[in-house]
Each structure stands twice: as structure tokens, then as C-alpha cells.
Amino acid sequence: MTKKLLLMMLLVLPVCVAAQVRTERLLEKGWKFTREDNATFSATECDDSKWQSVTVPHDWAIYGPFSIDNDKQNLAITQDGQKEAMEHAGRTGGLPFVGTGWYRLDFDAPEFRAGKTATLVFDGAMSHARVWLNGHEVGYWPYGYNSFYFDITPYLKPGETNTLAVRLENEHESSRWYPGAGLYRNVHLVINEDAYVPTWGTQLTTPVVKKEYAKVHLLTGLRMPEGKQLADYRIVTELKDASGKVVATAENRGSKYDDGKFVQDFVVDRPALWTPETPALYTAESRIYEGSELKDEYTTRFGIRSIEIIPDKGFFLNGERTVFKGVCNHHDLGPLGGIANVAGIRRQIRILKDMGCNAIRTSHNMPAPELVEACDEMGMMLMAESFDGWKTPKVPNGYNKLFDEWAEKDLVNLLRHFRNNPSIVMWCIGNEVPDQWNGATGPKLTRFLQDICHREDPTRPVTQGMDAPDAVVNNNMAAVMDVPGFNYRPFKYAENYKKLPQQISLGSETASTISSRGVYKFPVVRRAMQKYDDHQASSYDVEHCGWSDLPEDNFIWHEDYPWSIGEFVWTGFDYLGEPTPYYSDWPSHSSLFGIIDLAGIPKDRYYLYRSHWNKDVETLHILPHWNWEGREGEVTPVFVYTNYPSAELFINGKSQGKRTKDLTVTIDNSKCDSVGSTTFKRQQRYRLMWMDTKYEPGTVKVVAYDANGKAVAEKEIHTAGKPYAIKLEADRTKIAADGKDLSFVTVSVVDKDGNLCPLADNEIKFKVKGKGYYRAGANGNPASLESFQKPQMKVFSGMMTAIVSSTEEAGEIVLEASSKGLKTAKLEIVSEK
Ligand code: GAL
Numbered sequence: 001m002t003k004k005l006l007l008m009m010l011l012v013l014p015v016c017v018a019a020q021v022r023t024e025r026l027l028e029k030g031w032k033f034t035r036e037d038n039a040t041f042s043a044t045e046c047d048d049s050k051w052q053s054v055t056v057p058h059d060w061a062i063y064g065p066f067s068i069d070n071d072k073q074n075l076a077i078t079q080d081g082q083k084e085a086m087e088h089a090g091r092t093g094g095l096p097f098v099g100t101g102w103y104r105l106d107f108d109a110p111e112f113r114a115g116k117t118a119t120l121v122f123d124g125a126m127s128h129a130r131v132w133l134n135g136h137e138v139g140y141w142p143y144g145y146n147s148f149y150f151d152i153t154p155y156l157k158p159g160e161t162n163t164l165a166v167r168l169e170n171e172h173e174s175s176r177w178y179p180g181a182g183l184y185r186n187v188h189l190v191i192n193e194d195a196y197v198p199t200w201g202t203q204l205t206t207p208v209v210k211k212e213y214a215k216v217h218l219l220t221g222l223r224m225p226e227g228k229q230l231a232d233y234r235i236v237t238e239l240k241d242a243s244g245k246v247v248a249t250a251e252n253r254g255s256k257y258d259d260g261k262f263v264q265d266f267v268v269d270r271p272a273l274w275t276p277e278t279p280a281l282y283t284a285e286s287r288i289y290e291g292s293e294l295k296d297e298y299t300t301r302f303g304i305r306s307i308e309i310i311p312d313k314g315f316f317l318n319g320e321r322t323v324f325k326g327v328c329n330h331h332d333l334g335p336l337g338g339i340a341n342v343a344g345i346r347r348q349i350r351i352l353k354d355m356g357c358n359a360i361r362t363s364h365n366m367p368a369p370e371l372v373e374a375c376d377e378m379g380m381m382l383m384a385e386s387f388d389g390w391k392t393p394k395v396p397n398g399y400n401k402l403f404d405e406w407a408e409k410d411l412v413n414l415l416r417h418f419r420n421n422p423s424i425v426m427w428c429i430g431n432e433v434p435d436q437w438n439g440a441t442g443p444k445l446t447r448f449l450q451d452i453c454h455r456e457d458p459t460r461p462v463t464q465g466m467d468a469p470d471a472v473v474n475n476n477m478a479a480v481m482d483v484p485g486f487n488y489r490p491f492k493y494a495e496n497y498k499k500l501p502q503q504i505s506l507g508s509e510t511a512s513t514i515s516s517r518g519v520y521k522f523p524v525v526r527r528a529m530q531k532y533d534d535h536q537a538s539s540y541d542v543e544h545c546g547w548s549d550l551p552e553d554n555f556i557w558h559e560d561y562p563w564s565i566g567e568f569v570w571t572g573f574d575y576l577g578e579p580t581p582y583y584s585d586w587p588s589h590s591s592l593f594g595i596i597d598l599a600g601i602p603k604d605r606y607y608l609y610r611s612h613w614n615k616d617v618e619t620l621h622i623l624p625h626w627n628w629e630g631r632e633g634e635v636t637p638v639f640v641y642t643n644y645p646s647a648e649l650f651i652n653g654k655s656q657g658k659r660t661k662d663l664t665v666t667i668d669n670s671k672c673d674s675v676g677s678t679t680f681k682r683q684q685r686y687r688l689m690w691m692d693t694k695y696e697p698g699t700v701k702v703v704a705y706d707a708n709g710k711a712v713a714e715k716e717i718h719t720a721g722k723p724y725a726i727k728l729e730a731d732r733t734k735i736a737a738d739g740k741d742l743s744f745v746t747v748s749v750v751d752k753d754g755n756l757c758p759l760a761d762n763e764i765k766f767k768v769k770g771k772g773y774y775r776a777g778a779n780g781n782p783a784s785l786e787s788f789q790k791p792q793m794k795v796f797s798g799m800m801t802a803i804v805s806s807t808e809e810a811g812e813i814v815l816e817a818s819s820k821g822l823k824t825a826k827l828e829i830v831s832e833k
Contacts, residue, residue, distance in 0.1 A: 008155065031183070033060065041102045042135065043135050059184045067094075067096070071097070072088070086583065093589050096358045103161055104164065105164045107161070115828055124182050126179055135163075142402050173395050177577065180332060201298070216302075227257075236289070274376075315566065324558075325357055327571060330575035335776035351596060351602070363465075363570075391441065415427065429464045461483045464481060473495075486506070487509035512547070512549075520624040527544075528546050540637070548570070550683065574592065574596065577589065589785075644706060645705065723821065738806060742805050743803070746801055761795060764818070772813030778800065804829060
């Protein structure tokens with residue numbers, strides 16, 4: 001390098017640094033944490049050296065221990081029909097989230113100096129967050145699921161160490177499920193110049209979307225120092241496609257007529273439209289100048305797509321009728337707890353997409369930004385929800401205590417945070433709020449919240465999940481909604497549809513079928529609220545709650561009526577808490593509703609949904625397992641979930657006959673006017689059932705036929721021999737060396753021929769060597785009290801998931817799994833920078 005070149009570089013370098021007008025960084029490392037509570041912890045001077053060192057996101061409660069006394073709720077769940085108070089032990093997961101927790105962080109802010117501005121953004125803090133910076137209280141935000149931000153400019157010290165203190169407090173009886181605890185989502189420090197685009201400060205819409213072109217409308221807010229006005233500034237925006245190519249530009253000077261926001265319009269020729277199959281994204285990259293001085297650079301990521309609800313015809317995405325094949329999910333990631341972990345979130349989306357799922361309802365609260373971003377990128381529609389309750393309590397210390405003061409502020413933050421994200425196609429303002437029973441307030445509160453949504457985002461329809469169809473249809477609460485959303489009772493859909501003006505109907509929550517992976521109960525009959533000594537539910541997919549039903553009882557509506565715009569099944573994944581119907585039956589503490597278990601392993605039901613929702617791929621799944629020692633000669637029905645119309649079943653080579661999906665079954669001829677159906681009539685249209693087969697050990701084989709009667713696929717399962725070895729399969733064997741990325745390893749106990757041993761419950765011990773560590777594990781047993789973090793766990797129905805984390809050093813990671821009497825297994829994972 002010549003001296004001249006070096007000199008030039010040195011001269012240029014400070015200019016580059018100075019051009020850094022906006023910096024944003026995550027406050028992840030170096031936090032101190034305690035469960036003690038003392039007002040002096042907010043002061044700058046405080047000896048926290050003995051506190052626990054933690055990294056944020058952090059969920060303090062997921063480390064346990066489980067206890068029957070953690071948030072033991074003594075009340076009547078009236079939504080579930082309980083008339084008298086009773087003990088609910090595991091309702092919120094049996095984990096220690098109730099109480100206070102303090103976090104403290106010393107940090108430097110070298111980017112900050114006099115004349116700059118600083119903002120702290122919390123993606124979510126559980127809950128009742130009080131925040132101090134250098135001893136000054138900077139703000140309070142009670143709702144644990146929401147994102148919020150504080151201007152900390154007056155308190156941040158340039159060139160010195162700053163001390164941040166956060167106090168969180170969770171009340172008992174404040175939730176119906178495990179909420180997590182602590183700084184469980186990211187905290188961002190954003191430093192700006194004196195004029196800057198505020199947090200969530202842009203609003204981008206696509207008022208015209210056609211194949212040939214799309215119109216893009218961008219509003220950009222600006223926070224300015226005293227005495228300045230928008231006319232003193234200029235904005236230059238480039239729209240870029242996914243490859244970074246500029247597709248449109250605009251330059252505007254601020255005007256006093258523009259209500260404090262820059263207004264820009266663009267045309268994009270032949271846009272790549274956002275769909276779940278082709279999630280094309282664009283960015284609007286804006287630069288704000290005062291004269292020639294750059295003041296801010298702000299990027300808004302967006303997608304170009306249109307959404308429309310057409311009465312009697314359905315929901316249309318880019319002009320194409322699209323049925324919601326959706327699931328409701330709580331925010332927890334099972335053994336990882338409430339934390340927003342990118343790898344965990346993306347794994348969930350991959351599993352759901354393979355099932356054919358195209359939408360997630362973020363029940364019953366605001367999503368983590370990492371989920372919304374992943375849905376934008378991976379192609380998953382979202383119905384983003386705000387509240388599980390309004391003014392009338394569902395639990396004594398729920399959102400009812402906050403509603404009057406906070407409902408609008410909370411809703412506004414949700415809407416502004418995510419209104420530019422293409423994956424979000426609908427807002428949901430509530431879930432089974434008890435106010436629905438009150439004709440004097442329910443409809444008005446509905447209108448109040450829906451109007452806020454329309455004011456902040458005129459582009460998306462608004463719904464809510466209502467479970468009192470007669471009450472809300474009669475008191476007009478349902479008629480007020482853009483989209484009337486009904487939870488359960490599909491047999492009421494047609495009547496509601498007749499009475500309501502919208503001429504469409506959404507299954508905002510459906511099914512609540514319950515099952516435990518790999519557990520089967522006999523005889524195989526439909527049952528509601530059935531309990532067993534082992535605290536499990538049958539994986540024949542025939543059991544549900546008192547208010548709910550089976551998958552097919554919902555499929556049929558959305559398939560046969562265009563005004564039924566689809567469903568959100570309760571739930572995609574099992575979650576911590578709500579072990580219905582085992583309300584008082586400790587140690588039950590996690591749900592049985594999931595199509596996929598708490599470990600992220602699909603239950604049989606997964607293949608039923610896949611056979612109906614993802615017709616493009618082959619599904620041919622046999623249940624139950626075939627290890628029924630002691631049932632020889634007894635009736636042991638076999639079900640097959642397949643996308644093919646018919647199949648023939650063979651047990652040890654003997655044909656058990658051919659079954660064909662019965663398409664003559666219609667809504668009318670399978671009518672059931674209450675939740676109490678006892679037949680499998682609707683199931684006959686969607687699953688193949690051999691109800692009289694008898695068990696004999698050996699091989700079960702199924703041969704599938706296409707519509708022309710041609711044999712097109714086959715599958716076998718075998719009676720497994722003795723547990724012999726451990727098998728390890730990673731979802732990803734290459735992960736990022738960032739200390740956050742995770743590999744989810746499915747652990748199976750197999751016989752010497754590689755068959756899964758479906759009854760195995762061996763305890764497996766794990767060791768991780770190299771550049772990683774054992775992060776957590778889960779086996780999907782809703783009654784297991786084993787620690788998620790201890791590298792040792794029993795498999796449940798032969799399987800579990802072990803989660804391995806990278807460190808910040810790149811290299812090889814080896815997971816070793818061993819168990820007495822079983823062949824040890826090793827798996828190599830590579831982490832890369
Ligand atoms: C619904 C409720 C969900 C969950 C579900 C269980 O009523 O909206 O949050 O409790 O029941 O079936």
C-alpha cells in the first residue's frame with residue numbers, strides 16, 4: 001500500500017464514523033439478576049456483584065423447580081363451565097414466575113454525546129416493568145407482552161458508565177397459562193442525532209397492487225429539536241428489491257401541510273408479490289437531511305400484497321381466495337420458556353409449513369418481533385392479537401386491572417410496531433372476553449378497540465375470538481366486527497352467518513382436540529374431558545374438551561362453505577400451563593392440545609392436518625404403534641392419515657380390506673347440533689379407519705391408491721424389539737457461532753433393526769463437547785417434572801428433543817447420548833461465524 005493511499009484512508013475513516021447517524025445495539029450481555037426486592041436496587045450505587053450473571057433474553061422461571069405451590073389457583077374457570085372454585089395446580093405451568101425480579105446492567109454508550117438523542121426499546125418485559133437509568137426513573141410499562149420504549153436522552157451520560165436497573169413483578173392469578181418472567185425479549189439501545197425518525201416511525205402501505213405495477217405510499221415521522229419544523233428537512237428514499245436493486249426513488253422536502261410526516265409515493269413495476277409461497281420482501285431506505293447534513297437513515301422492510309374480504313366469497317390474498325389453515329400458538333418455546341429465540345421460532349415455522357399451515361394466531365397477546373420477522377421471511381400469515389381480557393376479569397389479577405388506563409396505549413404500540421410487516425393480515429382485539437355477555441358494554445368496547453385499529457392501520461381487517469355465539473349475535477357485538485371470529489361450536493356457524501351482516505365467518509379458534517404423543521386408549525370411542533390414571537389423552541385423535549371437537553368437525557365447514565374463511569386450531573404446539581382436563585391433577589402442568597408436542601415432535605394428528613392442508617406432498621401415516629403385548633387377539637383399530645383417497649391395510653400379509661374416504665358425508669347429513677357428537681361420520685370423509693382389526697405382533701402395511709385405483713405408495717410399521725440403541729437426528733447440523741443459535745436434536749430409542757421402541761422410557765444422559773453446550777431438553781410428557789436444563793431426561797413414548805447451543809467460538813460440537821444398556825450415540829454439529 002502506498003503512503004498516499006494510507007493517508008487518504010486515514011482521512012476518510014473519521015468521516016465514515018461521523019456518518020454513523022443512527023446506531024442500534026442489543027443490550028444482551030453483562031446483566032446482573034436477583035429475585036430479591038429492595039428499593040435501593042434502583043440506585044446507581046448498589047453492590048450487585050453477588051447477583052446472578054445472566055444474558056438477556058432471560059426467563060427466570062423456566063429453570064424451576066416445578067412445584068404444586070407455584071401460582072396454585074383456587075377459582076372456578078367459568079369459561080370451562082366450572083361452577084365452584086377448585087384447586088388448579090399446574091394451570092400456569094407450575095413454575096416460579098410469580099414475584100419480583102431485578103435486572104441491572106452497567107454499560108457504556110460511546111456513540112452518545114451532547115446534542116444526540118437516545119431511546120431504550122424493550123421488545124417485552126414480564127411484567128410491570130419499572131426502569132431507572134443512573135438512578136432516575138425513566139418509565140413504567142405494565143403489560144408484559146407489549147413492546148415499549150422510553151426517551152432516555154436526559155439521563156444518559158456521555159463518556160461514562162451508565163447504570164440501568166429494571167424491576168419486574170408478576171402477580172399470582174394473573175394468567176391462564178405460563179407467561180414466563182423477566183427480560184424475556186430483547187432490549188435495544190438506539191442513539192440518534194437531534195432530528196430522527198422515532199421508534200416505529202414509518203407507515204408504509206400499498207394502496208394499489210396489480211401484476212403490472214404497485215403503488216407504494218410511505219409516511220415518515222420526524223422528531224425534531226425545539227424550534228425546528230418539517231420544512232427544514234428533506235427525505236430521500238430508495239425502494240430496493242430483495243437483491244438490493246433500486247426499483248423506485250423519491251425525494252421530498254417537508255411541508256407544513258403534511259402533519260409532521262413526510263409523504264412519499266412510489267410506483268414499482270412488475271412487483272414480486274408477497275405470498276406464503278413466495279415471501280418476497282422489499283426495503284424502503286430513507287435518508288433525512290437538514291441542508292446537506294445527514295440526520296438519519298431509516299429502513300422500513302415491507303412486502304407488496306393485497307388483502308380483501310369479499311362477502312360470501314371469502315378472504316383474498318393478491319386476488320386469490322385463500323383459506324386460513326391456521327394454528328393458535330402461545331409464545332413459549334417449551335423447554336426454552338418464554339424467551340424469543342430465533343432458532344426456536346424458525347423451527348416452529350418450518351414444522352408448521354411442512355404441515356401445510358399458512359397462518360398463526362398469536363394467542364392471546366403481542367408477538368415477539370423475531371416471530372413477525374421470521375413470518376415475513378418464511379411466508380406465514382399472522383393474526384396478531386392484543387388481549388385475553390378487557391374490563392371484566394378472567395383471572396383476578398389479569399388485564400382487567402389495566403384496561404381503562406392502558407388498553408389504547410397497548411393497542412397503539414402493537415399496531416405501530418407491526419403495521420409494515422406483510423405477514424400480518426389481520427388484527428385480533430380480544431379472546432373470549434367476558435364482556436361479550438354484557439350487551440351494554442361489550443359492543444361498545446369492541447367498537448372502541450376496532451376503531452383504534454382502523455385509525456392506526458386502515459389496511460387490515462379486525463377480528464376477535466368470541467365463544468358466546470348467541471350472546472354476541474343478539475347484542476350486536478359480532479355485527480360490529482370487520483370479521484366475526486368464533487371460537488368453537490361450528491354447528492352455530494350457519495345460523496350466525498344468516499343473522500350477521502358481514503356474510504363471512506372465521507373459526508378464530510377450533511378443535512381443542514387433546515392427545516399425548518404415542519399414547520393410545522381403548523376402546524376407541526369419542527370422549528370429552530376424559531381423564532386417565534397416567535394423565536395422558538389418546539393419540540387416536542378422538543378426545544376433546546366439553547366445548548370442543550375433532551379436526552374434521554371443522555375441516556368440513558371451511559371446505560364446503562366459501563363464507564367460512566378458515567380456522568385457527570387450538571393449538572399448533574403444546575405449551576406450558578393449561579393441562580386441561582387435568583385441572584387439579586398435579587403433576588400435569590402443560591397442555592395436551594398441541595398438534596405438535598412440547599418437545600416440538602409431531603403427534604399423529606400432525607399427519608391428519610398435513611393430509612388435508614398440504615395436498616402437494618405425500619402423507620401416508622399409520623397409527624397406533626404396533627407393540628401391544630398382552631392385547632393379542634383384541635380389537636386394536638388402525639387409522640391411516642393420507643392425502644390419497646383410498647388404501648388397503650395388511651396385517652402380517654393378510655388384507656384387512658380397503659377403505660375409501662367417504663365424500664358423500666356433508667355438513668347436512670352429518671349434522672350435530674351440539675358439542676356432544678358421538679359418531680365418527682365426519683371422520684370418515686378425512687381419515688381411513690379400520691375399527692375391527694385385531695392385534696398380532698408383526699407388520700402392519702398400508703398400500704395407498706390414487707383416484708384411478710392405482711397403487712401408488714406403501715408404508716409399513718413393525719412390532720419393535722427390545723431397546724438397543726439411541727438415535728440422534730438434528731434439525732440443523734450447521735449453526736451460527738453466535739452463542740444464540742440452536743440445533744434441535746430428536747432423540748429416539750430404537751431396536752437393533754432401527755425401529756422406534758414406542759414404549760421406551762429410558763433415561764438418557766447427554767454430554768456436549770467442543771464449541772457448544774447443552775441448552776435444554778423436553779420429552780413432551782405433560783406430567784413430567786424433570787428439569788428442562790439438566791442434561792438427563794427420560795424419553796417419552798421412545799422420544800425426546802435435546803437442544804444444543806453454539807458458543808461464540810466457531811468449531812465442532814459433539815453431542816453424546818448414553819443410557820444404561822443402550823448403544824451410545826454421537827452427533828456432530830458445526831458452528832460457523
Ligand atoms: C379457549 C381459550 C384458549 C384455551 C382453550 C382451551 O376457550 O380461548 O385460551 O383456554 O379454550 O380449549
